[in-house]
Amino acid sequence: MPRSSRQGSVLTVGPGAMARLIRGHGPRGVALVAWTMLACRRVRRQLARGGLGAVRLAAPPAGGTDTLVRGALRRSGGNCLESALVRQRWFAERGVARTVVIGVSDPAAGFHAHAWLDGDPDPHRHGLAEILRHPAPQGWLR
Template sequence: MTASPGRTLDALARLVRGHGPRGVAVVAWTMLGCRRVRRQLARGGLSAVRLTAPPSGGTDTLVRQALCRSGGNCLESALVRQRWFAERGLPRTVVIGVSAPAAGFHAHAWLDGDPDPHRDGLAEILRHPVPAAWLR
């Protein structure tokens, strides 16, 4: 189900009032970035992920909210946020963890240092540092 045009315009107006044009640019970059990461992961795995630099402005909360609306999974979201932080000179490592098969196997990705209740009981299997090209 998609949002009605009126609801979409109301959400856009709230975004502009709260964050200005830069906020709109950050949300657009975030949502497009999530789609790009999804395609890139499918085609070539982690080493294939390339994201352009995000626009200036915005907050991590704004990026997280846009990611929630983008429908991305935890790995896609972690990689987009990793790029956003890297542009701001904050290198963050993506961590991937898995549960034991006996516990009903599942996997989860997060940024190192973030509180994340979904990672409890998971064993880390991979740490993906920020690509050097993403750091200023």
């Protein structure tokens, strides 16, 4: 996965990391990483402006793996909800309907919220009460 840094509002990838990405995943991998990073930024803006109902993402490019998408999301600085929504879109394009789950802890125990894709092993979700399940929009499914 490419090493990245923030310069202003643009996420950049160094030449060595780009070469490794191309060698390991080819042009389709590069396209998927670019789509993932851009999608994360779009989701962040859309959530801020209109909540879950405002999230609209273009289809991701063909190819790549969930591992590559997760790596790009880690480097793009997305929070758990943004990452879950981007991955939900990626899976939907491949015909797999995944539900985003949002859970919260008991406020008396110190409030904590977390989002994940249903079915993923996620150690952060233990002890959280589910408050929302957001299925993949029908328009995203092939």
